[in-house]
Amino acid sequence: MPDRPLLVLIGAPAAGKTRLGKRVANLLGVPFVDTDKRIVAAHGAISDIFAEHGEPHFRELEREAVEQALTEEAVVALGGGAVLHADTQRDLVDQRVVLLTVTRAAVEARITTGKRPLVAGVDSWQALVDARRPLYESLATRTFDTSHRHLDDIAADVARWIQENDS
Numbered sequence: 001m002p003d004r005p006l007l008v009l010i011g012a013p014a015a016g017k018t019r020l021g022k023r024v025a026n027l028l029g030v031p032f033v034d035t036d037k038r039i040v041a042a043h044g045a046i047s048d049i050f051a052e053h054g055e056p057h058f059r060e061l062e063r064e065a066v067e068q069a070l071t072e073e074a075v076v077a078l079g080g081g082a083v084l085h086a087d088t089q090r091d092l093v094d095q096r097v098v099l100l101t102v103t104r105a106a107v108e109a110r111i112t113t114g115k116r117p118l119v120a121g122v123d124s125w126q127a128l129v130d131a132r133r134p135l136y137e138s139l140a141t142r143t144f145d146t147s148h149r150h151l152d153d154i155a156a157d158v159a160r161w162i163q164e165n166d167s
């Protein structure tokens, strides 16, 4: 059998995919792959890619990173918009996909960095999430909400669920 992720994390910007994914990988003793981090390492800052080449170019770079990550035995965190790519939607159908959710109220304190070109503030975050919600939900095997609990506790729940459903 070819290698595949133990888990793929999807969901809105600042839902906690990157931070939670790292913790779950540590608990399971497997590598952690964040597709955005790979894009930045290979091509530079995401805001610069958007500014210089536009979102469609970023989505193609992202697709390459996702395609590679889906061949690795790792916990994989995708960028929030990676699921917009039709090939990625198709590839996620037979993966274990966890959707992370967060409320508007809880996300407000998390989106202050300016590192996400599509998220200028909480209103643009909300519009983006409203548009994507059906897609996120259709791809998810399970959903965990990150609004009110510590990441360590949520990561422990996710890792336990994977160990109980090991296939």
Ligand SMILES: Nc1ncnc2c1ncn2[C@@H]1O[C@H](COP(=O)(O)OP(=O)(O)O)[C@@H](O)[C@H]1O
Binding pocket: 011, 012, 013, 014, 015, 016, 017, 018, 019, 020, 077, 110, 146, 147, 148, 149, 150, 151
């Ligand atoms: N459960 C949580 N409680 C408090 N802060 C959180 C929680 N989950 C994520 N964060 C914070 O939100 C920010 C975005 O997290 P990150 O993992 O980068 O999200 P994503 O990868 O989904 O965009 C980080 O500053 C992180 O510390």
Ligand SMILES: O=C(O)C1=C[C@@H](OP(=O)(O)O)[C@@H](O)[C@H](O)C1
Binding pocket: 011, 012, 013, 014, 017, 018, 036, 046, 078, 079, 080, 081, 082, 115, 116, 117, 118
């Ligand atoms: O939702 C999106 O379209 C994006 C989310 C970001 O990742 P996070 O979801 O990890 O913040 C990053 O890939 C880029 O800014 C675009």
Ligand SMILES: [Mg+2]
Binding pocket: 017, 018, 019, 034, 036, 077, 078, 079
């Ligand atoms: Mg992230």
